[in-house]
Amino acid sequence: MTLGALMRHQAPGWSTAVQATLHCLTGCAIGExxxxxxxxxxxxxxxxxxxxxxxxxxxxxYSLTLRGVLKAGMGFRAALRVALAADTLSIAVMELIDNGVIALWPDAMDAELVDLLFWASLAISLAVAFVVTVPVNKWMIGRGKGHAVVHQHHAH
Incomplete structure (x- = not known):
C-alpha cells in the first residue's frame, strides 16, 4: 500500500480538520x-x-474549492456539487459565529473602516469562528463528508 493510500484509510486527525477549516476561513475572510x-x-x-x-x-x-477540483480534472457541474457538499455546513457555521460575534460586540456594527474596532472585531470574530468550526470539520471528515470528499478528488 502506498503512503497516500495508507493516509486516506486512516481516521482523520485534527490536522486535517485544521487544514480544511483554514481553507474555509480563507474564502470566508475574503468575502467578509x-x-x-x-x-x-x-x-x-x-x-x-x-x-x-x-x-x-x-x-x-465555494470558489476556492471549485478551483481545486476543476484543476483536478472534474467537470463544472460535478465540481459544483462537490463544493456545495464540502463547504456549505463549514461556511454556514463560520458565518453564524463570525457575524454573531460582531453583532454582539459593543459598537462593532457602527465602526468605520478607519477605526481599530472595525478591524479588531472582524479579526477576532473570524478567529473565534475558526476555533468553533474546526470540530465541525473534523466531525464531517470523519464521516467521509465535507473536505474528505474534496481530498478524494484531489487524490485521483
Whole structure:
C-alpha cells in the first residue's frame, strides 16, 4: 500500500480538520472583509452590509474549492456539487459565529473602516469562528463528508 493510500484509510486527525477549516476561513475572510469594506464605504446599513458579506463569503469559499477540483480534472457541474457538499455546513457555521460575534460586540456594527474596532472585531470574530468550526470539520471528515470528499478528488 502506498503512503497516500495508507493516509486516506486512516481516521482523520485534527490536522486535517485544521487544514480544511483554514481553507474555509480563507474564502470566508475574503468575502467578509470585501463585503464589510464595500458596504461600509458605500454607507450601507448594517443589515445590507452583513448580507453582502455573507453572500461574498459563500461565493469565495465555494470558489476556492471549485478551483481545486476543476484543476483536478472534474467537470463544472460535478465540481459544483462537490463544493456545495464540502463547504456549505463549514461556511454556514463560520458565518453564524463570525457575524454573531460582531453583532454582539459593543459598537462593532457602527465602526468605520478607519477605526481599530472595525478591524479588531472582524479579526477576532473570524478567529473565534475558526476555533468553533474546526470540530465541525473534523466531525464531517470523519464521516467521509465535507473536505474528505474534496481530498478524494484531489487524490485521483
Amino acid at each position: 472583509v470585501l463585503g464589510m469594506v464595500i458596504g461600509t464605504a458605500l454607507g450601507w446599513g448594517n443589515l445590507a452590509t452583513t448580507v453582502l458579506a455573507i453572500i461574498l463569503a459563500f461565493f469565495f469559499g
